[in-house]
Amino acid sequence: MSAEQLAEAVNAVPLVDHHVHGALVAELDRPALELLLTESDRPLPAGTTQFDSQLGFAVRRWCAPLLDLEPHVDPDDYVARRAELGAAEVTRRMLAASGVAHHLVETGFGGADVLSPAGMARASGARADEVVRLESVLEDLVRSGASAGQLPERFREALAGRTASAVGLKSVVAYRHGFDVDPRRPTDAEVVAAAGEWLRGCENAGRVRVDHPVLLRFLLWCGVDRGLPLQLHAGYGDPDLDLHRCDPLLLTDFIRLVEPTGVDLLLLHCYPFHRNAGYLAQVFPHVHLDVGLAVNHVGARAAAVVAESLELAPFGKVLFSSDAFGPAELHYLGAHLWRRALHRTLARWVDDGEWSTSDAVRVADLLGHANARRVYHLRDASA
Structure with a gap:
């Protein structure tokens, strides 16, 4: 297989974007x-x-x-x-050109300003499923009038209802506190006490935003109990987080406690801690990672980040995501720059005689869609 044929093979991979948000509706x-x-x-x-x-x-x-x-x-x-x-036509063109066959859309941010999973499917002609943000479920529950004493049981019921057709869960504990949170499961009594304290703070602040560490632990463990793959934002993000508290190595004790449950943990983005995430993916069978978000923002340097993500992590543990939110340029570039970066990385290893071309193509399939289909139990559209 020639270099051109390898590029064609990488470009032909029907991507599963395992963590993405809706494209913006507005001009x-x-x-x-x-x-x-x-x-x-x-x-x-x-x-x-x-x-x-x-x-x-x-x-x-x-x-x-x-x-x-x-x-x-x-x-x-x-x-x-x-x-x-116009925004609708730009979105249609960008999504169509991305080559993404299946969007796993996290719906906890953006609301009606961005396309829903169904809207993403219509605009792209691809499949779309929902990933539910744990913190949003709790915040919606509180806005509906749930009291502190009702919160543990009502949240479990609400989560079961919200995720009846979802393929995964997401937590932004990295934003709301950091990964240096007590990893242990809290008791319901601890949750009720924390909820009372937190709700009083919400009243004083005039907004509902879950950031109490006990409640965040409760959400994580309810997510584990739900049994769906659990996504965790790690590393790079907006100024609302403290980056030094978003190193996934800080999750090691939580990862150990989750391991017996068999629930898969997916470390999202990870930059600049993607090598640390690769270590965790190597040593723990239920840990996976991506370098979504970073690929867009590093642009012409994407090949370096993609190559570094493949140093320690087994190739069955690395997934593709764009983490695109807003303008559909980010959805397109998330896929296009990742494909270019992956091809450059694989071609170099093939040219150096380190890899066979057939192995390079097989790994591209794993990273681009097969790993996501396995972890999220997705049916292949061609099946």
């Missing part, structure tokens, strides 16, 4: 688009542009041709063409 002007090309939630410094970043360059290089523009087009011309086509 975007340039300032709004730029704010979605960074994990920062702060205004840009005067005289700077988010197009001057790895992700900004990638949008101009790889997304512009999908909008009938030349590569490296001027940002203003790109935004003008985007507005001319």
Whole structure:
């Protein structure tokens, strides 16, 4: 098989994006688009542009041709063409070009501003299933009037109902506290006491946002009890988290406690701790990882991150995700840049005689879709 044939094989993999959010419904002007090309939630410094970043360059290089523009087009011309086509058409083009065959859509963020799993399926022509965020289920339950004393039992019931057709669960404990949380399962009495304290704080703050460490532990263990694969944001994210507390190595005791249950844990994104995540995936049978989110933001350096994710982790434990949220450029680039990075990595190892071409193709299939189908018990669309 030639280098060109290897590239064709990687590009032909029907990707399962095992962690993604909905594409944005609204139209975007340039300032709004730029704010979605960074994990920062702060205004840009005067005289700077988010197009001057790895992700900004990638949008101009790889997304512009999908909008009938030349590569490296001027940002203003790109935004003008985007507005001319309209958000729905841009989304359709980007999703279709991504080559994603199955979206596992986490629905805990964005609400009606982004496409639902069904909306993603319609816009892309691909399959879509839901991943339910644990924290959102609890927050919705409290908004419906659940008291502290009712919370443990009512949450278990609510979670069972919300996940009746879901393929996985997600926790943002890394954002709400950090991984340096007590890994043990709390008692219901501890949960009730913590809920009373937390609800009083919610009343004072005027918002419902679960961040009490005892309640976060409760959610994690309810997720484990539910038996679905459990996704955990790790590493890089917006300024709402403390990055040094998002190293997945801090989860080691929790990982050990979960192991006898057989529930799979999926460490999402992981950058810059992806090598640490690779270690955990190697030594614990139920731990898996991806480098989604990072791939978009490192742009032309994606091959380095993808290669590093394949150093320690067994190849049956690494999955593809984009973690795209908002403009559909991120959904397309998450897939396109990952494919390019994977091909460059595999081709180098094949050229060096380290790998056979057939093994390279087989690993691309594992990472691109087969591992996700196994972990999430997904039916192959061709079956």
